[in-house]
Amino acid sequence: MSLSTDNVRIDQASGVRGSGTVARFDYASVTPLFMLTDVALILGLSVLVDFFFSTQFSAGFEITRPLGIGILAAVAFVLTNVSGGLYKPWRMVRLVEETRAAVVNWTFAIFLVATVIFCLKVGDSTSRLSTGIFAVLGFVALPASRWALGIWLRRAIRTGAVRGRPSMLIGDAAELDKVVPAQMLMRLGLDEVRRFGLSTPAPGIHGSALMPADVDALKSALQFARQNRIEEIVLAMPWSDIERLDAVRAKLRSVPLPVKLLPDEVMSELLDAPRVDFGASIAIEVQRAPLSRFELAQKRSLDLMVASVAMLLLLPLFTIIATAIKLDSRGPVIFRQRRNGFGGREFTIFKFRSMTVMEDGSKVVQAQRHDKRVTRVGRFLRASSLDELPQLLNVLLGQMSIVGPRPHAIAHDDEYSKLISGYAFRHHVKPGITGWAQVQGLRGETPELGLMERRIEMDLWYINNWSVWLDLRIILRTFLEVFRNDAY
Template identity: 35%
Template sequence: MGTVDWSDGSQPNAIWLRITDFIVIILGLGLVNLTPLPQGLAPNALAVWAIVAGLLMLYCSEVFSLYRSWRLIPFADVAVATILTWGLVSVGLLFCLYFLKLDANFGRTAFVAWVSLVAVMLVAWRWLYRRYLQAQSASGQHLKKALVIGATPMASLLVNEIKSKPGLGIQVLGICDDREPDRVHADLQDQLIGNIEYALTRAAQGGVDKLFVALPMKAEARIAQILERCTDSISEIHLVPNFFIYNLFNAAWHNVGKLKTLSVYESPIRGPWGALKRAEDLTIATVALLVFAIPMLLIALAIRLESKGPAIFKQSRYGIDGKKIEVWKFRSMTTSDNGTTIKQATRDDCRITRLGKVLRRTSLDELPQFINVLQGSMSVVGPRPHAVAHNEQYRALIQGYMLRHKVKPGITGWAQVNGWRGETDTLDKMAKRVEFDLHYITHWSVLFDIQIVAMTLTKGFSHENAY
């Protein structure tokens, strides 16, 4: 089996990680048992619960590869994988509790307290352990030695990224290239330590943990030769192709049968992140509708009393993947345009009713879109949906415009809280809105969503461009 490598936290020697999880499960159970919540669990019952939970944890952890190396992965991904694993364990424990009648004294409140406490503790100890590893790496301990093949701009970016993040635990020994130093860019000359043959020989001798091949894509034949030579090495081999020339957008690898393909324009909200985003939407939308239920009824009644027509109207917009959706809004105009040509509302627009001016100024006309969120066609946070007619107009004028549709449209968004809302009477205004929308998509996280919601609440719903 070999020794446990605490510097990497992996694979196949992660026995200490499994033991720590088991201890956390027992500790959480013991802490809950000290409270009045359980009805006096006997020591043998505690042992049974701990063993069952531990065995389920061992099994479920394989589903999410929980004990593989997560060192180069954002901690948010580690936390989600941990919570999903423990959630699967909790379902199994719930089955034991209610269907197998494992222990009648373990009530629902105590069970919820236990699984909740353990979920927090599992994530917390991983965070502390990660900080410990980062501190070790920053002090020069347990570093993985790496060589970079190819004195290319991509190699320079890679080296600078590694040096700026000592917590990665990688020590770059240098860059290797067959060109003479005077033919290499000045910024890379001081990092050259040998030719490609030197790198391959050193890797074959076992003195290199990671070998990064950062040659340009046009050097396909040379890359193939290098990879063939690398079969004689136990080093980790990483290809670093210069895909950045294509301005990739959340690229992701996919399987097509036995083939690997690279999706260059991909949504970041997929898999477990999609489930988390959906849970966030359902929670916020449900609370919002409960809070605004009576005000919404009063608004609907006021609209009907002021002018003829429905209180709520639906307008066709583009949703995720460019599919048409029907967006709900309180009617604020005497007309409800929904055709191939739609005129944006302007200041002092004669179509806007007196009540409509208030609704639009305060964004109260958007409240019915929480129903869209519950339906699943919209999200609380995301790029604002534009009318179909406007989409067709701007997609031909602004590069990357349709990438906004890689996520669900939102009630509020990064562009809106930064002032890019309301009328877009110039191309520059729309381009700026798209820029902020794409920034949101490429940097999406649950914390980012919470920040946008908080900014929406603190800045208020009104804006000088809303009319």
């Protein structure tokens, strides 16, 4: 059962929740409260920072400017959180996850604000200093607020300060034992008032009729529901015994109340996977689809920010590397090779030339340790991964991403797609300059098929678990990985 342990006081004799705590507000008000808190915090930061700098360094304070920036940032931040389901109470108590999400979504909001300011050409009337301080303070205040709200909500759930809809549980003893009231409140917004146990069928026996004791228990449950203003009934029974479930449902039709069936132990594992609408029913997503439009927009925004800043900062280094390549050996500075990108579409990848050959045909030989084809400058470039820097241009052109599965030569793609199951799935996202496999140490030559299989396994894990936070994590780890100096 997915509803697992926590501590909420239950009357052991009757199963009725203890009355030692006083409910102060409804479960339904938690999400709007958190949203309003974020809006108020962002607007307050924007106005206060601008007020401080205006009174200290300029003639006067105009509230319309910081209010407009604050509203834009708040709308972007809140809508991003809503789209990710981050205002759901059961998500809010995951403190580390919520803190990470706050950092990522605030980055997106600030990027949007900067883009709007640039497009509307109002940069001259906007204080860069106050806007910058506002952005920096947001990276501190919003995660701190998330942390504090999560701790407060945990405490409110534990002490009974949150009131859910009155509900009662009906089910087999084995399944009921796995259901914890605090998790019922956290995940479903239901306040368990009482639970009624049914007899447990013998193992392996399905389609059994209701026992007389079960009929009596259901009569008692229905009477209790009518007398105590129960708003919802929750069933905790094995999904495999369809006939018994139907018999219980038939008995419950005499009361006009919604009935929910919790996943049993077997189904809980399957339902951990994402769920998608499938007509009037649902389907379990056992293989992730390509990123949604919103996710693509997030990833593209991160790519543009990182690639643009990197190109500007590294232009002097580009010049030095290009000069060194020209002085070291004959040939072009930039190496070009055809690779397969998103959806298997072909593109030309750019790298600083590190070898004396320019292979791009039906046979491409991977670089090996002490490979004589590698130039003196090329050996340093490959060891430090500086030869990959021109791929920033591929990122700006939209052909690659900063993070993603590394693109292989077309000859290698054709070879490995025949040998490794699931190889083609790595084309569900754009190829990257760095990736999850690379920061796990899987760089360079793959002389054995097993090494490539491990790399592909890492690539598929990345695709199925993608998030902006994961991309940021990989980017940071890439800087550490290149210092290991194990590429050749």
